[in-house]
Amino acid sequence: MKKKTSLLTGLIALSIALTACSTKHPDIQTNQQQETKVTAVTPPATAPAAQPASKQTTAAPQTATGKLIPAKIISVTDGDTMKVELNGKKETIRLLLVDTPEVKHPSKPVQPFGPEASAFAKKILKEGKEVQIEIDVSERDKYGRLLAYLWVDGKMFNEMLLEKGLARVAYVYPPNIKYVDQFRAIQKKAQTAGIGIWSIENYAQEDGFHPKETATKKAEPTKQQSEKPVAETQKSTTPSSNVQYKNCTEARAAGVTPIYEGQPGYSRKLDRDGDGVACE
Template sequence: MAAVIVLFFLASIVLGVLALIPRSPVRRWYAARQRPGRAAGLSILAWVGVLVVLVGLASATSQQDSPDDAAETATPTAPARPAQPGNTTPAETTPPTTAPPTASVAPAPAGVPDDVQQARVRRVVDGDTLEIAAVSAGPILASVAQVDVRLLEIDTPETKHPTEPRQCYGPEATARLEQLAPQGSTVWVQRDQERRDRYGRYLLYLYNDEGVFVNLRLVSEGYARPTRYEPNDRHWQRISAAGEQARSARAGLWGACPPSDTREREPQPAPQPPPETEPGGVSYPYPPDLDCSQIEERDFPVQEGDPHGFDGNDDGIGCES
């Protein structure tokens, strides 16, 4: 419409110039009229009328186009500015329509092996036992439910044994584990051949958010004794060597506790849970460790402790279909 108005003005200018030239066709046309003055007046009125019509059409077109233009300009092409206290607008306070973010999995720090799973510490029980929850389900912890973890290849003095008194250097070992893996911190866990003991606790190696191998650190600083429970011996050479060095240096409990409290326990096989049995009479020996993809049965009651980890949501039913 703007182009039509421009052309109208150009044509008006041309006709006006021709009307001033004595022998032009426009001047001769007006001279041939019976009333040249009246003809010129009517021409001017017609020009004004056409101009008013064109301006009205242009205004109506602009109003019709404005919603589309506003919609186009409202399309987000730049990141939204964060709302400032006391200076928010309705657009800034409108809740987003996107789905809420899921739990993020942070990259493991340097020194942590590849075959680990991320978790968060819920509570430290004592020097070698803690409670954790996986950030997301994975190959080691099948759900995000809180689980009990017994650190592998180490043993710290007892502090909460139901039938034994608190042992020398037990509180110090607990405090040290709380420093290495504080409540709420991110950790990474690694398994060995047997994943759980007869009490249902997960048998794992632990790495903290600085990449420290917690099992090894507790032994090397003298807070724990190296203790092997077959067949879990993945890091035994490193941990046992660290224990020898700590004892030679009389670090930690080796220098603070009497010999009766620092004697090393004889290596013992891990307690074996009975096979997990499905109601139809099919039994699953343990070890080896199995998962639901390796068996055909579904929806069966799991044995106490669930050594195979068939019950991912802890409702007592394994391999739910």
């Protein structure tokens, strides 16, 4: 009897144990499934972090000046006009929105600060100098010249002329007015400082340069500055009209260069680019 009772007790205990195990087993499976789900979500959480880095490496830096076209200086005609080699062709560049005093005009005399503007241009824009050309909207003027902003060593030459007081803001014709506001701001500083063309009262005006209207006292320093170029021009007109030079080397040795059309010694063979100035 005791053996039966013990056996029955053992069977009951075993049944309870099996029931407890079957109750815990679903929890274990549920936990495993949750862990699997967490693992599956983890990769997408890290993927977006890699996207910004990819965008930074592919984004190209944008310049404030727009598209710059490489060119090479051939020669300087005056402060606001120069010849360049562009795409294998010889082009004449006329700087946009600025005007420098005349030095080679066929019907006008050398104007105050014209020689200074030309000398400054030749100093910065030496033959063979690599530069960049920026076109605004309209590409050429009625003479076929390229209208452009000229960049040299990361600086705009148009602005450099204005900063030195060697040019005035001029020929403001839409749509080529991209930099007109900042040009006028630079000009205002030069006017306030009274440098260059702004050192002569009533000389630089909206419609051009007026040497005859300048005040005598303020014109005296300018006369001294431009005395040498004017003297050279006067000197070149004194020789006999039948003076001829074999080449520009001989003309330079005589101290008469540049020779303007109509002056003694001028000839077409010495004026290779046909701009009316020989041995420039």
